Amino acid sequence: xxxxxxxxxxxxxxxxxxxxxxxxxxxxxxxxxxxxxxxxxxxxxxxxxxxxxxxxxxxxxxxxxxxxxxxxxxxxxxxxxxxxxxxxxxxxxxxxxxxxxxxxxxxxxxxxxxxxxxxxxxxxxxxxxxxxxxxxxxxxxxxxxxxxxxxxxxxxxxxxxxxxxxxxxxxxxxxxxxxxxxxxxxxxxxxxxxxxxxxxxxxxxxxxxxxxxxxxxxxxxxxxxxxxxxxxxxxxxxxxxxxxxxxxxxxxxxxxxxxxxxxxxxxxxxxxxxxxxxxxxxxxxxxxxxxxxxxxxxxxxxxxxxxxxxxxxxxxxxxxxxxxxxxxxxxxxxxxxxxxxxxxxxxxxxxxxxxxxxxxxxxxxxxxxxxxxxxx
Numbered sequence: 001x002x003x004x005x006x007x008x009x010x011x012x013x014x015x016x017x018x019x020x021x022x023x024x025x026x027x028x029x030x031x032x033x034x035x036x037x038x039x040x041x042x043x044x045x046x047x048x049x050x051x052x053x054x055x056x057x058x059x060x061x062x063x064x065x066x067x068x069x070x071x072x073x074x075x076x077x078x079x080x081x082x083x084x085x086x087x088x089x090x091x092x093x094x095x096x097x098x099x100x101x102x103x104x105x106x107x108x109x110x111x112x113x114x115x116x117x118x119x120x121x122x123x124x125x126x127x128x129x130x131x132x133x134x135x136x137x138x139x140x141x142x143x144x145x146x147x148x149x150x151x152x153x154x155x156x157x158x159x160x161x162x163x164x165x166x167x168x169x170x171x172x173x174x175x176x177x178x179x180x181x182x183x184x185x186x187x188x189x190x191x192x193x194x195x196x197x198x199x200x201x202x203x204x205x206x207x208x209x210x211x212x213x214x215x216x217x218x219x220x221x222x223x224x225x226x227x228x229x230x231x232x233x234x235x236x237x238x239x240x241x242x243x244x245x246x247x248x249x250x251x252x253x254x255x256x257x258x259x260x261x262x263x264x265x266x267x268x269x270x271x272x273x274x275x276x277x278x279x280x281x282x283x284x285x286x287x288x289x290x291x292x293x294x295x296x297x298x299x300x301x302x303x304x305x306x307x308x309x310x311x312x313x314x315x316x317x318x319x320x321x322x323x324x325x326x327x328x329x330x331x332x333x334x335x336x337x338x339x340x341x342x343x344x345x346x347x348x349x350x351x352x353x354x355x356x357x358x359x360x361x362x363x364x365x366x367x368x369x370x371x372x373x374x375x376x
Contacts, residue, residue: 016111019102031076041284048066049157052078094262095341109122112203127160128161133160135148186266210225210226238354276345281315302326329346332345
């Protein structure tokens with residue numbers, strides 16, 4: 001049975017790990033230039049910074065794309081013996097770094113490593129003509145990393161080592177983005193509870209919602225999930241593990257094709273999900289198909305959306321509510337050849353949940369795609 005906190009996310013008397021939010025997400029990809037073209041043309045991001053041979057970096061090329069408060073760094077290797085190339089060879093295109101903005105990098109790193117995290121890079125300065133950024137890195141699930149970032153004394157386009165770039169796309173207005181911010185980032189692991197405890201111990205996060213296999217299941221498969229959030233509720237990490245079922249679940253499929261734990265999807269917030277989905281479809285983004293019968297009960301479950309029901313049905317947008325409001329959400333198909341990383345687009349109207357009323361419809365849609373791939 002799911003349990004949902006209906007009060008604001010937990011605030012301890014002394015928050016030893018204050019977070020400002022997600023600073024950026026770095027993906028290791030097979031071809032960074034082509035990935036940047038995809039994310040700018042398909043998802044409406046703007047190219048804002050670049051690092052590579054032309055900036056004095058010899059082992060990688062990185063393109064920074066931005067939309068609203070969302071920053072993605074798309075990094076590809078320049079040599080076959082690079083750890084970046086090895087990561088992409090094993091996992092395919094996937095999330096390597098979930099960077100967190102913090103007020104004090106040294107304090108965050110010290111608290112994290114003292115409380116059980118494994119350090120990768122100790123606090124250090126990166127400096128160029130635009131100022132100084134302070135950085136440090138720790139490990140989390142799989143080969144994923146968290147980098148602590150303090151850019152309060154840096155005025156450049158992204159970070160030292162990058163130069164400003166602008167692809168000049170005429171279609172995208174930075175003042176009116178389709179996608180506004182990262183709502184949450186979902187991790188898939190073999191065993192959920194140790195990683196929930198990791199975030200509780202290391203980051204002072206609290207379990208916000210708990211879904212059992214009774215909540216998230218179909219005739220064939222199931223999963224279990226717990227959502228942890230920081231004290232202000234601005235950083236939210238659902239952690240999934242597979243549960244026993246008759247056939248392979250989407251989590252098992254992810255773990256098989258990603259070859260281990262990793263970030264499954266990025267949920268991005270929008271103000272107008274119908275207009276956003278229409279535009280994303282026009283740009284070539286593919287979404288999961290939802291049966292039309294799903295919408296028969298929507299007016300009773302969430303009467304607030306009745307006026308736009310036809311648009312929601314036409315676009316395949318899911319609807320759910322909790323005690324604090326309602327939400328609209330839709331899920332893309334995987335962004336690469338492997339059935340691993342994808343995006344969720346979400347529009348919240350007070351609801352703090354994660355669409356648990358849609359899990360059955362979502363899982364059945366995912367299972368139809370798995371069946372098409374021969375992976376169910």
